[in-house]
Amino acid sequence: MRTIRVELGERSYPIHIGSGLLKNIGAYCQEAGFALRSPLLVVSDSTVAPLYLPQVEEALRSQGYQVVTHIFPAGEASKSLAVYEDVMTTAIQGGLDRHSAILALGGGVVGDLAGYVAATYMRGIGFMQIPTTILAHDSSVGGKVAVNHPLAKNMIGAFYQPAMVVYDLDTLLTLPPRQVSSGLAEAIKHGLITDEVFAYWCREHAEELLALDLEALGYALELGCSIKAKVVGNDERENGLRAVLNLGHTIGHAIEAVGGYGVFLHGEAIAIGMAGSALLAAKLGRDRAIYEETVSMLTALSLPIRLPEQYSEDDLMEAMKHDKKFKEGKMTFIIPEAIGSVSIVNDIDEQLVREVLAQLKK
Numbered sequence: 281m282r283t284i285r286v287e288l289g290e291r292s293y294p295i296h297i298g299s300g301l302l303k304n305i306g307a308y309c310q311e312a313g314f315a316l317r318s319p320l321l322v323v324s325d326s327t328v329a330p331l332y333l334p335q336v337e338e339a340l341r342s343q344g345y346q347v348v349t350h351i352f353p354a355g356e357a358s359k360s361l362a363v364y365e366d367v368m369t370t371a372i373q374g375g376l377d378r379h380s381a382i383l384a385l386g387g388g389v390v391g392d393l394a395g396y397v398a399a400t401y402m403r404g405i406g407f408m409q410i411p412t413t414i415l416a417h418d419s420s421v422g423g424k425v426a427v428n429h430p431l432a433k434n435m436i437g438a439f440y441q442p443a444m445v446v447y448d449l450d451t452l453l454t455l456p457p458r459q460v461s462s463g464l465a466e467a468i469k470h471g472l473i474t475d476e477v478f479a480y481w482c483r484e485h486a487e488e489l490l491a492l493d494l495e496a497l498g499y500a501l502e503l504g505c506s507i508k509a510k511v512v513g514n515d516e517r518e519n520g521l522r523a524v525l526n527l528g529h530t531i532g533h534a535i536e537a538v539g540g541y542g543v544f545l546h547g548e549a550i551a552i553g554m555a556g557s558a559l560l561a562a563k564l565g566r567d568r569a570i571y572e573e574t575v576s577m578l579t580a581l582s583l584p585i586r587l588p589e590q591y592s593e594d595d596l597m598e599a600m601k602h603d604k605k606f607k608e609g610k611m612t613f614i615i616p617e618a619i620g621s622v623s624i625v626n627d628i629d630e631q632l633v634r635e636v637l638a639q640l641k642k
């Protein structure tokens with residue numbers, strides 16, 4: 281098992297990564313300081329619960345915990361105020377008190393939703409992330425928790441750090457292939473923004489990663505989590521530096537918004553966005569080799585790099601204007617300066633972005 285620490289003063293916490301951790305989840309709850317006399321609530325979704333919830337419940341009960349569970353339908357549509365209220369109802373009916381804790385067993389949807397319940401139930405109770413997707417290495421670290429509003433994603437939320445992240449690699453073995461690639465997009469993003477060696481390592485070990493070799497995955501998640509932890513440790517509330525984590529996300533979010541959520545998975549959309557940022561970098565005079573290397577890395581991980589013809593530049597630009605990164609015809613982008621290094625550029629001309637979108641279709 282490997283352990284990484286997120287350093288945030290009194291809100292610091294460990295991320296445990298390894299095989300076979302679920303069966304010890306009761307012991308991790310003790311280590312996290314969760315009281316035995318107060319019920320724990322495990323939140324999960326309809327896909328993950330049948331696979332892993334029995335094991336988690338068993339491990340918690342054998343440690344002496346009382347367990348309440350809430351399972352909601354899998355999918356982004358459940359990250360809603362309606363499901364938030366359902367989980368709150370379960371928490372109240374289950375008798376959770378101020379010393380109780382909530383465990384999020386699942387991907388980013390479960391983590392974001394359960395985390396927001398934990399942040400707000402009785403003004404905040406204990407919280408543990410038990411991620412079961414590769415993408416969730418990103419969502420479970422850093423403390424952003426939220427639900428969606430029908431008009432905008434992640435609009436209702438908080439910064440709320442978990443007491444611990446327990447990442448059992450064995451759970452990843454049941455992930456469908458597209459979810460694997462999508463999650464790896466965020467992993468390689470962490471390399472592209474700060475760590476050239478890790479980015480190249482991902483390309484070199486792409487086959488093992490896609491085949492769910494746990495040795496390789498464990499290393500990729502350790503590096504991905506460490507990089508995220510470091511960035512968040514320097515800028516918990518996104519006052520500046522943390523924005524580098526948005527590499528590929530301006531175009532990526534627009535693709536998700538225009539195509540409808542679920543057409544492209546999040547990681548797929550940001551892969552196209554990262555190819556776009558590298559193209560934009562070339563237009564701004566950066567070395568074109570950055571674009572070529574980026575594209576070869578993404579392709580090795582079976583990720584898309586092209587925009588389908590039916591996505592109109594007008595629609596995508598319109599979607600980006602709803603994004604917070606747009607001011608008076610000038611846009612902010614995270615621009616790669618080299619593999620493993622990026623900068624935040626504030627005055628990018630709208631026209632240049634249109635050209636990039638058109639080029640992404642070729």
Ligand code: NAD
Binds near residue numbers: 386388412413
């Ligand atoms: P997800 O939770 O919807 O999981 C993807 C799918 O895989 C779901 O159908 C789920 O049921 C299934 N699944 C999960 N684990 C599985 C397993 N082990 N085996 C088989 N199937 C499994 O989505 P995600 O991709 O993990 O996360 C996306 C969400 O995370 C989005 O809502 C996004 O906004 C959020 N997010 C948040 C942050 C943050 O900082 N808080 C960062 C990135 C993404």
Ligand code: MG
Binds near residue numbers: 418466529546550
């Ligand atoms: Mg993301």
